[in-house]
Amino acid sequence: MKKGKGCEGKAPGMRVRGHPVLGEPPGGREITVFLDGKPLPAREGEPLAAALFASGIRVAHYAAEGREPRGPFCMIGRCTECRMVLEGKGMVLTCLTPAEEGMRLHTPGRRGKP
Amino acid sequence: MKLRRESHPLVVVGAGPAGLCAALEAAEAGLPPLVLDEGSRGGGQLVKQIHRFFGSREHGAGKRGFQIAEELVSGCLGKGVEIRLGHKVLGFFPDGRLLVDGDEGVFVLQPGATILATGAVEKSFPFPGWTLPGVMGAGAAQTLVNQHRVMPGKRALMVGAGNVGLIVAYQLLQAGVEVAGVIEVNRAVGGYAVHAGRLRREGVPILLRHRLRAAEGKKEVESVLVEDMERGTWKRFSVDTLCLAVGMAPQAELAAMRGCRLVYLSELGGFLPWHDRAMRTDRPGVYVAGDLAGVEEASVAMDEGRLAGLAAALDAGVLDPGEAAERMEEVMDRLELLRGGPFGEPRRKAKERLCSMTGLVTGGAGRKAGIRGRTGRR
Amino acid sequence: MGSEVTDETNGWQEAWEAAENGAVAVMDCHEEIPCNPCQEACPNGAIRVEPHVCALPRLDPGACNGCGRCVALCPGMAVFLLDRRERNGFARVTVPYEMGGKPVEGDVVQVVDGEGKALTEGKILKVRAWGGEAPTLLLTVRVPEEVALKVRGVRYRLIELDEGLEVENAPPLLDYPICRCEDVSLQNVRETLRSGVRSLLTLRRATRVGLGYCQGLFCQSSLREELAAAAGREAWKMGSFRVRPPVRPVKLGRLGGENA
Numbered sequence: 220m221k222k223g224k225g226c227e228g229k230a231p232g233m234r235v236r237g238h239p240v241l242g243e244p245p246g247g248r249e250i251t252v253f254l255d256g257k258p259l260p261a262r263e264g265e266p267l268a269a270a271l272f273a274s275g276i277r278v279a280h281y282a283a284e285g286r287e288p289r290g291p292f293c294m295i296g297r298c299t300e301c302r303m304v305l306e307g308k309g310m311v312l313t314c315l316t317p318a319e320e321g322m323r324l325h326t327p328g329r330r331g332k333p
Numbered sequence: 334m335k336l337r338r339e340s341h342p343l344v345v346v347g348a349g350p351a352g353l354c355a356a357l358e359a360a361e362a363g364l365p366p367l368v369l370d371e372g373s374r375g376g377g378q379l380v381k382q383i384h385r386f387f388g389s390r391e392h393g394a395g396k397r398g399f400q401i402a403e404e405l406v407s408g409c410l411g412k413g414v415e416i417r418l419g420h421k422v423l424g425f426f427p428d429g430r431l432l433v434d435g436d437e438g439v440f441v442l443q444p445g446a447t448i449l450a451t452g453a454v455e456k457s458f459p460f461p462g463w464t465l466p467g468v469m470g471a472g473a474a475q476t477l478v479n480q481h482r483v484m485p486g487k488r489a490l491m492v493g494a495g496n497v498g499l500i501v502a503y504q505l506l507q508a509g510v511e512v513a514g515v516i517e518v519n520r521a522v523g524g525y526a527v528h529a530g531r532l533r534r535e536g537v538p539i540l541l542r543h544r545l546r547a548a549e550g551k552k553e554v555e556s557v558l559v560e561d562m563e564r565g566t567w568k569r570f571s572v573d574t575l576c577l578a579v580g581m582a583p584q585a586e587l588a589a590m591r592g593c594r595l596v597y598l599s600e601l602g603g604f605l606p607w608h609d610r611a612m613r614t615d616r617p618g619v620y621v622a623g624d625l626a627g628v629e630e631a632s633v634a635m636d637e638g639r640l641a642g643l644a645a646a647l648d649a650g651v652l653d654p655g656e657a658a659e660r661m662e663e664v665m666d667r668l669e670l671l672r673g674g675p676f677g678e679p680r681r682k683a684k685e686r687l688c689s690m691t692g693l694v695t696g697g698a699g700r701k702a703g704i705r706g707r708t709g710r711r
Numbered sequence: 712m713g714s715e716v717t718d719e720t721n722g723w724q725e726a727w728e729a730a731e732n733g734a735v736a737v738m739d740c741h742e743e744i745p746c747n748p749c750q751e752a753c754p755n756g757a758i759r760v761e762p763h764v765c766a767l768p769r770l771d772p773g774a775c776n777g778c779g780r781c782v783a784l785c786p787g788m789a790v791f792l793l794d795r796r797e798r799n800g801f802a803r804v805t806v807p808y809e810m811g812g813k814p815v816e817g818d819v820v821q822v823v824d825g826e827g828k829a830l831t832e833g834k835i836l837k838v839r840a841w842g843g844e845a846p847t848l849l850l851t852v853r854v855p856e857e858v859a860l861k862v863r864g865v866r867y868r869l870i871e872l873d874e875g876l877e878v879e880n881a882p883p884l885l886d887y888p889i890c891r892c893e894d895v896s897l898q899n900v901r902e903t904l905r906s907g908v909r910s911l912l913t914l915r916r917a918t919r920v921g922l923g924y925c926q927g928l929f930c931q932s933s934l935r936e937e938l939a940a941a942a943g944r945e946a947w948k949m950g951s952f953r954v955r956p957p958v959r960p961v962k963l964g965r966l967g968g969e970n971a
């Protein structure tokens with residue numbers, strides 16, 4: 220994809236492209252994980268929370284009987300607000316858990332869902 | 334099942350600039366330590382920093398934070414220091430043993446001596462809407478754009494015009510996030526004028542005497558309410574991201590658990606382990622350095638680390654006292670100068686008050702010296 | 712002379728004059744901060760930060776040949792080059808640049824002042840990179856002489872200035888959680904305090920604040936402040952939660968020696 224100037228021409232999604240100091244991001248393999256059953260693109264090895272942000276998804280779970288959406292607050296494994304259910308692992312901190320092909324994530328506490 | 338045991342003559346907790354410089358200095362003195370860090374890269378805060386650093390040559394000034402980190406790590410490896418990344422220290426018991434969680438499982442580590450360089454954590458405070466997704470620490474936003482290379486949102490408001498707020502706001506712009514402004518309750522910018530200048534010339538307003546009132550939105554942040562304290566009016570900013578840069582506090586849990594005496598010094602970020610000029614705490618064989626010993630700067634953290642490394646080597650009997658004294662003197666003089674100027678002065682005075690009391694004096698004598706203290710041990 | 716020289720203490724006057732013969736550094740650094748890479752950068756010893764690291768940098772324009780290294784390496788991006796050789800009402804200004812837009816020579820860009828306001832449009836005459844593996848760009852633009860000393864940067868980004876929309880009536884302060892992990896509301900904490908609770912530990916027992924995963928990391932200082940307000944004491948005297956291992960979330964099985 221050709222780089223545009225400034226803000227316009229930025230690639231879709233929330234990935235940082237053409238960084239003036241860091242250049243292009245290191246290319247991890249493109250993989251697919253699943254969020255509540257729907258496919259979601261990710262880079263192998265990046266934290267699951269980063270893959271979610273890259274698609275503009277910022278709600279990790281719901282607290283207070285489903286009334287309160289919550290999302291990553293610290294990105295270093297301290298606040299536990301990024302917690303989600305990963306099939307086969309149970310509750311994980313998505314800001315620290317590296318993405319692997321085929322992982323199945325669920326948003327806990329969504330109203331109407333367990 | 335019993336936990337595995339291991340021992341090491343010198344253990345450093347934290348591979349930030351303080352821990353790495355401590356390790357380097359101890360290794361040079363003939364006591365190569367084992368360094369533990371929970372991160373996946375060595376360098377602590379520096380890993381995320383993409384701006385050029387202040388300080389002088391001894392601190393790698395003029396280079397970018399992550400470059401300084403790389404140099405420190407390779408310097409340590411070249412001196413025979415073992416750095417184990419992905420290792421969380423879970424506990425530090427009063428008898429001196431450490432509980433560590435690493436890729437080899439959880440194990441108990443018996444150190445001869447321990448240097449704590451666990452850095453600082455970001456402060457935050459509650460306000461209406463602070464639990465909405467899109468509200469995050471400035472550090473989280475910085476980790477996202479510089480390390481994971483994704484944007485936290487499209488348009489952000491920064492709270493706090495200290496150096497961290499100013500620097501992270503600039504780095505958000507570099508990553509392609511628009512910044513609506515930086516708000517600050519005080520009458521003046523807290524960070525360096527040159528950092529404020531870099532941001533202002535990008536057209537980002539720094540709004541002084543503006544107080545954060547609420548983050549609003551149904552599922553995520555959609556807008557932020559701010560009070561203009563001079564005019565008594567309220568404004569609403571349309572942003573999807575709100576970053577908090579309202580200070581850092583020493584990460585003193587491990588020191589507290591070990592029983593180190595903690596003192597409260599607001600100039601240095603809050604509760605921190607008492608220590609002397611050579612970075613010894615009141616517990617034998619326990620040293621501190623860097624942001625844990627008072628939130629300052631990487632340059633200071635490096636020099637404090639050097640002192641801690643020297644003190645540990647001296648106390649272990651591997652370093653000649655005359656040589657140690659000479660080296661320490663040199664580093665202490667440099668620290669004094671780093672804390673010169675209007676920004677460093679309050680920190681220099683706080684450190685002086687801290688070191689002017691001896692480790693074991695009682696609360697009363699401490700109060701006389703202006704030290705607010707309490708012990709971590711209960 | 713075309714432009715007002717606003718700061719004589721930092722050698723701008725001399726720099727302005729020296730710039731008639733070619734590029735020379737102009738330092739916009741006026742605070743005593745612990746910093747001296749500009750001095751280290753200069754191959755000609757033209758910058759002195761003396762007698763100590765917090766002193767203000769001083770430039771000797773006579774020794775400066777306008778190489779631009781200090782411009783690239785200054786962490787505050789506070790050094791610029793001024794070149795008035797053309798002597799036809801235009802000057803060349805070189806600024807450090809680390810934003811997006813991939814500047815190339817010939818681009819016509821907005822040239823901005825210290826507040827980000829557009830001074831003029833200028834053509835980029837030269838793009839250089841200096842400063843190690845992740846270099847800083849040095850952009851040289853041609854601008855009318857009278858604005859030359861006001862130039863602080865160039866801008867590719869489109870900016871949307873947003874002064875915020877005035878809100879008529881201040882909305883009422885809502886209740887909100889003070890402890891994120893256990894979802895304890897501010898009102899709940901205040902009510903408990905009204906019932907006479909005066910210590911962190913009793914407060915925790917009564918409301919579950921600080922019992923969550925974060926071990927009180929995110930709520931402790933606000934709780935201390937609420938307690939202090941209720942007790943009429945200083946916040947730091949209100950104590951802390953006792954720290955217990957593990958200080959990081961860890962799966963229980965691992966503490967039993969499993970490695971999964």
Ligand SMILES: Cc1cc2nc3c(=O)[nH]c(=O)nc-3n(C[C@H](O)[C@H](O)[C@H](O)COP(=O)(O)OP(=O)(O)OC[C@H]3O[C@@H](n4cnc5c(N)ncnc54)[C@H](O)[C@@H]3O)c2cc1C
Nearest residue numbers: 347349350351371377378422451452623624630631632634
């Ligand atoms: C946005 C920002 C910009 C900055 N810019 C500058 C600048 O321009 N110039 C400057 O001089 N300074 C700057 N600083 C400050 C500087 O980064 C810090 O002062 C410095 O990093 C402190 O070093 P440290 O080694 O004490 O702590 P840190 O760098 O925080 O390192 C602490 C390390 O300890 C590890 N750790 C903590 N607890 C545990 C545990 N229980 N188990 C295992 N490991 C643990 C952490 O993972 C971390 O790696 C900046 C800081 C920030 C946030």
Ligand code: SF4
Nearest residue numbers: 753775776778779781
């Ligand atoms: S432009 Fe070059 S010669 Fe002039 S002060 Fe800067 S580094 Fe020195």
Ligand code: SF4
Nearest residue numbers: 740746748749785787
């Ligand atoms: S390098 Fe820049 S910020 Fe530092 S003293 Fe020199 S001019 Fe000032």
Ligand code: FES
Nearest residue numbers: 294296298299314
């Ligand atoms: S975002 Fe805080 S623990 Fe993951």
